[in-house]
Amino acid sequence: DTAVSQTPKYLVTQMGNDKSIKCEQNLGHDTMYWYKQDSKKFLKIMFSYNNKELIINETVPNRFSPKSPDKAHLNLHINSLELGDSAVYFCASSLSVRDLTYEQYFGPGTRLTVT
Amino acid sequence: AQTVTQSQPEMSVQEAETVTLSCTYDTSESNYYLFWYKQPPSRQMILVIRQEAYKQQNATENRFSVNFQKAAKSFSLKISDSQLGDTAMYFCAFMIVETSGSRLTFGEGTQLTVNP
Numbered sequence: 001d002t003a004v005s006q007t008p009k010y011l012v013t014q015m016g017n018d019k020s021i022k023c024e025q026n027l028g029h030d031t032m033y034w035y036k037q038d039s040k041k042f043l044k045i046m047f048s049y050n051n052k053e054l055i056i057n058e059t060v061p062n063r064f065s066p067k068s069p070d071k072a073h074l075n076l077h078i079n080s081l082e083l084g085d086s087a088v089y090f091c092a093s094s095l096s097v098r099d100l101t102y103e104q105y106f107g108p109g110t111r112l113t114v115t
Numbered sequence: 116a117q118t119v120t121q122s123q124p125e126m127s128v129q130e131a132e133t134v135t136l137s138c139t140y141d142t143s144e145s146n147y148y149l150f151w152y153k154q155p156p157s158r159q160m161i162l163v164i165r166q167e168a169y170k171q172q173n174a175t176e177n178r179f180s181v182n183f184q185k186a187a188k189s190f191s192l193k194i195s196d197s198q199l200g201d202t203a204m205y206f207c208a209f210m211i212v213e214t215s216g217s218r219l220t221f222g223e224g225t226q227l228t229v230n231p
Contacts, residue, residue, distance in 0.1 A: 033218075041154075041204055043221040056218055090160060094217065102148055102210060102217050106160035 003027050004107035006091050012113045013081055021076045021110045023091030030096050031055070032074035033104065034066060037088040049074055050096055078112075086114045117142045119209050121222035128197045129230050135182075136192045136225050138207030148210045149183065149190045150219070155203040163205070166190065197229045 004025045013019050025032065033056075034046040048056035049068040063079040078085060091107040118141045128134035140149070151163040166174045166183050173181050178198075182191045194201055207222040 031217075035219075041224050043206065043219075045218045045220075048218060088158065092160075102212055103150075103162060103165065104217075104219060105162075106152075109158045109160075111158075 004091055004093055004105050006089075006107040006110050008110060009108060010111050010113075012115065014115055015081055015083060017081050018077070018079045019081060019112070020078070021089055021091075021112070023074045023076070023107055025072055025091075025093040025105070025107075027093055027105060029093040029105070030071050031094050032068065032071070033092040033094075034074065034076050035090040035092060035106075037090060037109070039087070043090070047074075047076075081112075081114045083114050086112055088112070117144070117147075117209050117211065117220045119207055119220050119222035121205075121207055121225050123225045124223070125226045125228070127228040127230055128194075130197055130199060132197055133193060133195045134197055134227065136194075136205055136207075136227065138190045138192070138222055140188050140190065140207070140209045142188070142209065142211070144211050146211070148212075149181075150208040150210065151179070151181070151190075151192045152206045152208060152221075153201075153203045154206065154224075155200075160206075164192065194227075199229050199231060201227065202229045203227060 007022045031050045033048045037043045047066045052068045065077045068074045088109045090109045092104040094104045147168045149166045153161045153163045164176045178195045180193045204224045208219045
């Protein structure tokens with residue numbers, strides 16, 4: 001009964017390839033996020049979706065494209081992978097502004113290694 | 116823009132002792148939320164404690180408590196009776212809620228090691 005799940009947990013690929021990371025939450029939340037944790041462990045938001053609508057889009061290369069088929073899923077597709085894309089990518093979810101707690105629940109992370 | 120600063124990259128403490136992790140932040144907002152997250156070697160991000168800025172009372176969760184000083188924009192985490200399982204990276208995080216959605220801004224993290 002995992003709350004926020006991500007697949008795969010590990011992804012090793014070569015430069016130039018295209019890859020996707022999937023995220024699903026079964027908490028009934030309506031807002032989902034992607035965060036990137038770099039090699040120095042620094043976490044930064046990339047995107048956020050509310051009810052399948054893109055809400056937050058930080059300064060992220062166009063090679064990164066999130067897609068939300070429904071409010072329980074938020075996938076991250078990365079084109080033309082570069083060495084600098086190597087990082088841990090976290091998916092998170094929360095209730096929208098109606099929820100006074102605003103707590104975000106994180107998935108287990110996907111470690112992407114680009115060789 | 117909001118910034119969060121954790122000035123202690125690494126800390127260590129003996130088992131059963133108390134340790135305090137520091138965090139300062141900068142914002143012009145008056146209504147916001149502060150969090151401490153723990154990331155053990157398993158990589159999972161675990162919420163440790165939450166503080167609403169409009170609440171004067173410091174939050175506590177079992178062995179974890181915070182010292183929230185709003186005027187000083189300080190939000191430190193105290194861990195009492197440290198346990199080996201507390202060994203982890205600890206992140207301070209700040210959040211404002213906007214009509215366009217909320218986002219967490221994280222500090223750089225503090226690696227805490229609990230020694231037996």
